[in-house]
Amino acid sequence: MRPVSYARATSVAEAIAALRAHPDAAFLAGGTTEIDLLRLDVVRPNALVDINALPLSRIEDLADGGLRIGALARMSDVAEAPAVVERFPMLMQALLLGASAQLRNMATIGGNLLQRVRCSYFRDVASPCNKREPGTGCSALDGINRGHAVLGTSDHCIATHPSDLAVALIALDAVVRTEGPRGARAFPIDEFFLLPRDTPHLEHPTEHGELVVAVDVPAAPIARRSLYAKVRDRESYEFALASVAAAMDVQGGVIRAARVALGGVATKPWRARRAEQILVGAPAQRDTYARAAREELASARPRQLNAFKVELAQRAIVRALETLAETGGPQ
Amino acid sequence: MNDTTTPETQAPPVARRRAQARKKQAAANASLPMRGPTEVDVTLKINGVEQVARIEPRVSLLDALREHLLLTGTKKGCDQGTCGACTVWVDGRRVLSCLTLAMACEDHEVTTIEGLAKGGELHPMQRAFIAHDAFQCGYCTPGQIMSAVALIREGHASTDAEIAEWMSGNLCRCAAYPNIRAAIRDVRDSEAGGNDASG
Numbered sequence: 001m002r003p004v005s006y007a008r009a010t011s012v013a014e015a016i017a018a019l020r021a022h023p024d025a026a027f028l029a030g031g032t033t034e035i036d037l038l039r040l041d042v043v044r045p046n047a048l049v050d051i052n053a054l055p056l057s058r059i060e061d062l063a064d065g066g067l068r069i070g071a072l073a074r075m076s077d078v079a080e081a082p083a084v085v086e087r088f089p090m091l092m093q094a095l096l097l098g099a100s101a102q103l104r105n106m107a108t109i110g111g112n113l114l115q116r117v118r119c120s121y122f123r124d125v126a127s128p129c130n131k132r133e134p135g136t137g138c139s140a141l142d143g144i145n146r147g148h149a150v151l152g153t154s155d156h157c158i159a160t161h162p163s164d165l166a167v168a169l170i171a172l173d174a175v176v177r178t179e180g181p182r183g184a185r186a187f188p189i190d191e192f193f194l195l196p197r198d199t200p201h202l203e204h205p206t207e208h209g210e211l212v213v214a215v216d217v218p219a220a221p222i223a224r225r226s227l228y229a230k231v232r233d234r235e236s237y238e239f240a241l242a243s244v245a246a247a248m249d250v251q252g253g254v255i256r257a258a259r260v261a262l263g264g265v266a267t268k269p270w271r272a273r274r275a276e277q278i279l280v281g282a283p284a285q286r287d288t289y290a291r292a293a294r295e296e297l298a299s300a301r302p303r304q305l306n307a308f309k310v311e312l313a314q315r316a317i318v319r320a321l322e323t324l325a326e327t328g329g330p331q
Numbered sequence: 332m333n334d335t336t337t338p339e340t341q342a343p344p345v346a347r348r349r350a351q352a353r354k355k356q357a358a359a360n361a362s363l364p365m366r367g368p369t370e371v372d373v374t375l376k377i378n379g380v381e382q383v384a385r386i387e388p389r390v391s392l393l394d395a396l397r398e399h400l401l402l403t404g405t406k407k408g409c410d411q412g413t414c415g416a417c418t419v420w421v422d423g424r425r426v427l428s429c430l431t432l433a434m435a436c437e438d439h440e441v442t443t444i445e446g447l448a449k450g451g452e453l454h455p456m457q458r459a460f461i462a463h464d465a466f467q468c469g470y471c472t473p474g475q476i477m478s479a480v481a482l483i484r485e486g487h488a489s490t491d492a493e494i495a496e497w498m499s500g501n502l503c504r505c506a507a508y509p510n511i512r513a514a515i516r517d518v519r520d521s522e523a524g525g526n527d528a529s530g
Contacts, residue, residue, distance in 0.1 A: 003367070003368035004389050005365040006366050006388035006434050007363045007364065007366060009363060028432070031430050031432065035412075036412055036430060048388070048432070049363075050432075099500075100415065100499055100501075101425060101482070101487075102418055102427045102478065103412065103427065105424045106426050236499035
């Protein structure tokens with residue numbers, strides 16, 4: 001690992017000012033991605049501003065019945081917060097199906113959203129990678145791309161977004177709140193993640209020194225009956241090959257409302273809006289789910305080794321919706 | 332930035348705001364001195380004892396423990412957060428010491444495998460691992476035990492499936508998993524009998 005300087009911030013303003021004063025510094029939160037990538041020489045800050053002492057760990061009720069989750073709340077603490085368990089089971093499940101118990105004790109909500117891709121070429125500084133070194137090319141296009149994305153890809157990057165949490169949050173229309181050189185900003189979470197297009201090195205609309213301070217999850221009665229289903233190569237402690245965050249309101253056999261988002265198959269947490277359009281107003285039955293899944297994946301662009309994900313994602317959607325219809329969710 | 336209650340009320344608004352911003356930033360910078368990147372003294376509380384390590388800020392908690400404080404019970408497996416061999420507790424929570432900077436642990440309490448035994452008596456989980464032959468090569472064992480004690484304290488050891496899920500961050504390439512689970516069940520059940528051995 002390259003040498004780094006270190007400072008511990010005691011206020012948000014102090015942390016932001018420190019990054020403004022040090023153009024090559026980075027915030028340090030849970031460190032579970034950052035220290036790993038520092039050691040691999042993939043990220044190269046010369047100073048770390050430790051933000052763990054900032055008062056950003058609270059989980060608060062919003063007036064509308066939603067939640068404000070502090071950016072430094074740990075995955076493990078959010079997963080067991082009663083409000084999350086009762087009102088947003090898909091959020092709890094997405095958290096508990098991610099990483100390991102140790103990592104969940106360390107990793108923060110803000111850091112989870114900002115985690116970097118697991119593409120092995122991104123992590124290997126000897127390989128060309130447009131995300132790590134713009135303009136050098138994408139090694140994954142014709143390389144080992146079994147884990148890579150089939151939705152939202154470009155000719156410049158096909159790396160899968162690795163977060164489970166973000167998939168649930170995008171289904172819940174969360175809002176990412178930041179503070180930075182331009183003051184406080186709020187991003188609808190779908191806009192917080194950029195498609196790779198021809199600039200895969202740009203992942204978020206934020207700027208240097210801008211700090212994620214909270215994630216707001218608006219009230220969503222539909223989410224009380226929701227789930228997060230994750231398909232992977234081993235039973236635990238593994239990234240998704242395909243995952244689904246889903247919620248559905250069925251009355252009299254007809255789907256009144258639906259939320260569907262996909263993970264493991266796209267370059268950003270993927271809100272399945274096409275699938276939702278097909279579901280709403282249609283009978284709650286397998287044919288409907290299959291059609292919604294098929295149409296959502298119609299724009300998939302598989303590569304040599306990940307074509308199986310097109311079918312896998314569809315089956316995952318169908319199974320998730322069938323489970324919701326049969327049981328009303330996992331609760 | 333919209334504070335208008337300073338003595339500089341005669342200055343034009345933009346200049347006044349800029350002056351305030353400069354002051355604010357200077358104050359912030361002044362109050363947040365960088366340490367390193369060369370060696371600095373880092374005070375760590377390990378197993379109840381305060382110790383000073385002279386280390387660079389980039390040094391992980393794992394390397395500080397093993398190479399600087401000579402507490403070699405904590406093992407380095409993958410050094411990238413994959414295997415769990417380096418599991419320790421920070422403020423009582425199990426974490427990976429390979430992905431934790433030692434400096435970030437100042438003002439926090441670190442517990443390692445060396446801190447489990449009390450008064451020359453092995454912790455019940457250590458005894459159970461021996462009794463159930465819960466290891467072969469033993470390299471992952473300190474991490475397994477630190478995770479296992481925390482697991483019971485967290486209340487995630489009710490079934491074998493739950494134990495397996497909540498221990499999935501600790502790999503054992505000798506595949507001693509059935510015996511590790513047996514050791515955990517043993518301690519869980521003896522604690523349920525009223526013997527508080529949660530460490």
